[in-house]
Every structure is written in C-alpha cells, then in structure tokens.
Amino acid sequence: MSRAKIPYVPPEERAFPDLDSGKYLVMWQGPNHPGITGNMSLRLVIEGDSVVDCETHVGYLHRGFEKLMERRLWMQNFPLVCRIAVPEPDFNEYCYAAALEELAGIEIPEKAVWLRTLSLEMIRLASFLMWIGGQAGAFGHGTIAQWSVTMRDYVLDLFEELSGGRIYHMYIIPGGVRADVPPGFLRHVLETMTVVEQNLKDIELVMFHNAVMKMRAVGLGYIPRDWVERYGITGPNARAAGVRRDLRKDRGYLAYPRLSFEPVVGTESDAFERARLRLAEMFQAIDLIRQIVDALPAEGAFRERLPNPLHWRIPAGETYVSAECTRGEYGFYVVSDGGDKPRRVAVRGPSYTHAVSVMERLVRGVNIADVAGLMVSLHTYPPEIER
C-alpha cells in the first residue's frame, strides 16, 4: 500500500492554473534560499499553503564546462571536470579518466584500482555527510547539520593528507592515481571511520527516532515504482522504491566485485525511506573503506606512464563510462576524433532528471514548508545539470 499522503497526479497532467483569478500566488524559492540545494530556483504556484504547480529553473551556475573542454588538451581538462560536482568531485575524475583510458587502451595498475575505489568511497561518505545535514536542517534539526559537517571535515582532512586538496582532489588521473598513500594514512583512515561511525549512530538516534522527522518526512515525495524507468531515476531514489540496482554491483567496475556488500533496497519510497536508506549506505561506505584498507596492496606501481600530455592524441572513438555516485548514475560520454582535444564531452548527472522532471511533479500538492525537505530528499545538485 502506498504511503503517499498527497494524491497521485499522472505525470503528463499539469495544472496550468489561471493566475489572473486571484486564487494563486506565484512564489520563487531560490536561487538564494537555505532550503535550495545549490544555485537553483523553483517557481511555485501556491494555493493557500499548498503547491499546485512548479517549474525548475537552472543555469545560475552554468560555466560552460563542456564547451571549454573542447578547447583544451585532454590533460588540461582535469582541473575542470572535478569542479562540475563540488561535493563529490572524484566521480568526475574517475569517469573522465576511465573514458580516456578505454579509448587510449591503457590498463591501470592493481594498486591504482584499489586507491581509486578508496577515494570514491571516502567521497561518497563525505557527500552523504553533507546531505544528511541538509536533510535534517530542512526538517528543523540544525544541530545534526553541525555534527555531520564536522564529520565531513574529518574526511576532508584525509583527502588533504592523501592529495593535498580538501575539496578538489585531482587525485584520479589517466593511468592511475597521482600519488601513493602517505605514511600513517591508512591508520588515520581507520581512526576517522571509528569516529564517524559513532557519530552516525548518534545521528540515527536523534533523527530517525524523532516524532517531528517522522511526521514531516513519512509519506512526503512518494515515488511510484513505475516512475523509475519512466523518468530514468537512479541511485538511492530508485532503490528506496524497491529497485535493486547499483552500478557498483551491476557494472562491477574497479575493485567492487572483490568487496563484500549488497545494495541497500527500500520499500516505502518516500522522503523518510530515502533518508533511512542513505544512512544505511553511509554505514556501508564505512564498511567498504575498512575492507579496502585491509585489501590494499602494500607494494606496486600506482600509475602507468603516459605519453607527453602536450602531444597526447587519443585514438578516434567514443565511449560512455558511468559510476554509482551518491545520487545515482554519473557518467561521461566522450568522443574523440583522434586529436589532442576532445571532440565532445557530455556529462550525465542524476540530478538532471531528479531535480527537473521528477521534482516538478512530486512537489504538486506539497505544503510550502515541506518543499525544501522534499528537494533535499531527492539529493539534487544543480551544477551537474548546467555543466
């Protein structure tokens, strides 16, 4: 039985209310609003305190990445790609590097496989820690945001130790990774995981056994199961609807086939279920990081030697490489014409569908006070739409 507390509206049916009737109010939420994820606007049409229509407006952070990349050498694009998604730049680095390696026929060393997997799981945890603060804050629990952002900072400390950068790491490069782990790093990782895990248990107690959270999030933003294919929904938003899909399992890239884990799947498909599922994936990320630390080869090369990047020409061809980021399927479509610059790079971010097509429909009938909570529950990130 559906837990939706708003009536189901068929996706194609849009209200188009008569704005001259005096019954409605048009209100913009964003681009500067504490309940908006990133720089994005929702044009809401309100009747009473309920939303009857919504349009998502993006473009406030359009930086022309895809155009810029066509003008720059393959290697020069590295400082660009990570900036497409601030909370988790490493997925951009991985997808771009893996696409180049595939087109150029480069095999990366075993140690680089494990270090890339470690980097991706660490940033998954950091990104979820940022998200859970936003989700709790949208439902009135500001303290949790302070805890989780502190924990995220501890993970960023690890990135600083590993790569020299806290936000943008540029750690995953074609041929492998930029550096080996520094002395003592793996011990620091395990110590940090212990601290973060304990804090997550506290967050679970405070947030998920909380009457206010349950009253506001249960039934909010229910995604019917058949929307998953209809709208191309991926990641936790799809898994919370009962769809057992996770690219780490399904595609089996990097070291994931050698790690022990099962995709977390939900049943209820509302904001509460999505939050609960992401919390479970945070614990899962900690477990995966521990497994990777145990399995990481002590010796061996961490990158292949590449041709001179100033004269590096990638053979003509095309590919699409995707990875499971915190929000779902993240991918790079790369086309080479055999030259020293990309012919075309297109970024596929999961927010493209979650924040536009899905958000516009889910928000109808929702109380304006819950719009922010609903939006964060979809874990959208506008810059990956705008690129």
Place this chain on the structure above:
Amino acid sequence: MRELAEKLAGRYGAREWRDQRRDLSSVTVDAQRMRDVLTWLRDEEGYVHLAFATAVDEIERKAFRLTYAVHNHGTGHGLLVHCEIDRERPVMESIHRLWGQAWTYQREMKEWYGIDFPGSPRVDEEFVLEGWEGPPMMRRDFDSLAYSDATYAERPGRETRDPAAYMKEKLYPEADA
C-alpha cells in the same frame, strides 16, 4: 549482441554496429526511424532506461550527430543509438512521450545546438542560458573566446596567459614545440 544487431539491421536498416565494450555497443539508424527504433528497444528488447541524449556537431559534414544512450538492466548492456540530421535545418522527432525526462534533453539541445524538436514541452524556453542572444553556444563555429573578448572588458591589473603555452613553460620546459 549479434542477434540484436541483426534484428536492428533487418527491421530498421541499422548499420555500423560496433562493440565498444562487453557491456556497451553503438549503432546508427536513419533519423526518421529513430523514434520507432527507441520504442522497439524499450518495449520489446528491455532497453527501458534512457541514460542521456545529446548531440555532436559534425560541422565538416554539415550534420549533427544525435546520440541516445539506452540501457537494458536485465542484460547489463548499454546501447548508443546514433543518427544524423542536416545542420542547416536541424529538426528531429521528439521522444518526450517515451521517457518523462527526454523533454529536458531536447530543450537543452534546442538551446545549445539550435536543434528543434516540434511538440516537445517547453522546448523554446530558456534552459541554462538566461538572456542569451548569441548563436547556439555548443556549435563548433561559435568561438567562445572571441565572443568573450568582444563582449566583456578585461579587468585592469590582470595578466592573461595561453593555458597550453603556460603549462608547457612551467611543467614541461624540455618538451618539443
């Protein structure tokens, strides 16, 4: 995947099938048959997931190459379905009734490449380029650097370097010119 390639060739005249990886192939069809091909792939062959749709400007051939990336969750196989349309009069059939998010990709292609998708919802509305008056910015004959130089004034006190030359000078001074 050979069986799928043969079916596509027999039913829709698909050509240039290429296996990029074990789980990724590409194929080219005529633009007029694209919607039929995608409908058949979705309804009969299990390619229910539209990952993305985008265009590549093949300016030398005076064409746009459109790419629709679909995925079959059951087999784990992805397919890049291509077609080419005339660059001078770029019009393509809309697939917004096949997938609920397709209209957004079409709106993007209209704004970025000037490709029209008649009937696609809000296809003429601005997407990410609010107030943009230049030509479609992703076309290869649009020079973003020249546009920027002509449109915006340099802030005094800044030194501008060519990124490629600067990288060579700083990082690889020994590299050949």
